[in-house]
Amino acid sequence: MPMEDAFNAAKVMSVMYGGFFKDVAKQIGSEKALALHAKQGELLGAKLEGMVRAEVADKGLDIKTLSSVLSMAPAVFGMTPEVEETATTVTLQSHACPIYDGCREAGLDHETIGSMCGAMAATEYAALTKVFPQVSARLEFKSAADRPCIEEYSLAK
Numbered sequence: 001m002p003m004e005d006a007f008n009a010a011k012v013m014s015v016m017y018g019g020f021f022k023d024v025a026k027q028i029g030s031e032k033a034l035a036l037h038a039k040q041g042e043l044l045g046a047k048l049e050g051m052v053r054a055e056v057a058d059k060g061l062d063i064k065t066l067s068s069v070l071s072m073a074p075a076v077f078g079m080t081p082e083v084e085e086t087a088t089t090v091t092l093q094s095h096a097c098p099i100y101d102g103c104r105e106a107g108l109d110h111e112t113i114g115s116m117c118g119a120m121a122a123t124e125y126a127a128l129t130k131v132f133p134q135v136s137a138r139l140e141f142k143s144a145a146d147r148p149c150i151e152e153y154s155l156a157k
Contacts, residue, residue: 007078007098014102021116022107030112038119045127048073052132061132063155066090070153082148088155093148104145114141117149 025033051069052061059065067090071083074092077099081092103113118141125137134157140150 003075003078003080005078006076007096010077010098011102011105014099015105016102018103018106018108021103034115034119037116038123041120041123041125042127044120045124045130048124049128049131052128061134061155063088063090066135066153066155070151081151088157090153090155092151092153094151095148097149100142100145100149110145117141121151 021033021037024036048069051073052066055065055069063085067083067085070090070092071081074081074094077097079094079097081094084091084093099117100113103116104110108116118139121137121139125139128137129135135153135155137151137153140152142149
């Protein structure tokens with residue numbers, strides 16, 4: 001599937017999900033809805049962990065392997081982040097995000113989307129670091145709609 005098609009498909013699903021999230025938050029409250037949303041990060045963390053494990057095989061985790069996996073993972077959402085690699089870190093800058101765009105189209109505000117992304121990312125990172133404790137990760141959510149999100153993964157030596 002071409003990247004533009006994957007992006008558009010993820011955006012449409014995010015419009016639907018964003019609307020669902022708004023309805024759930026109205027019914028049970030934003031805090032509970034956000035906690036349920038964050039739990040889904042466990043699934044993403046497990047998928048990412050599986051991708052890393054498949055690449056690592058028996059050779060041990062290094063920054064090149066981590067960078068390779070992290071460069072490929074966003075493609076399922078039609079995203080092509082800018083990837084920067086150092087000796088101990090991999091940084092992904094995502095300018096275009098179908099999840100953000102879809103949630104905005106569903107009527108969610110920037111702050112709510114930031115809370116959703118931050119909560120899910122924290123759960124995803126915890127699932128990954130449970131299996132690979134030498135990896136740490138953090139999300140810097142975009143400061144404005146036209147700014148990039150930045151994810152930084154560090155590998156302890």
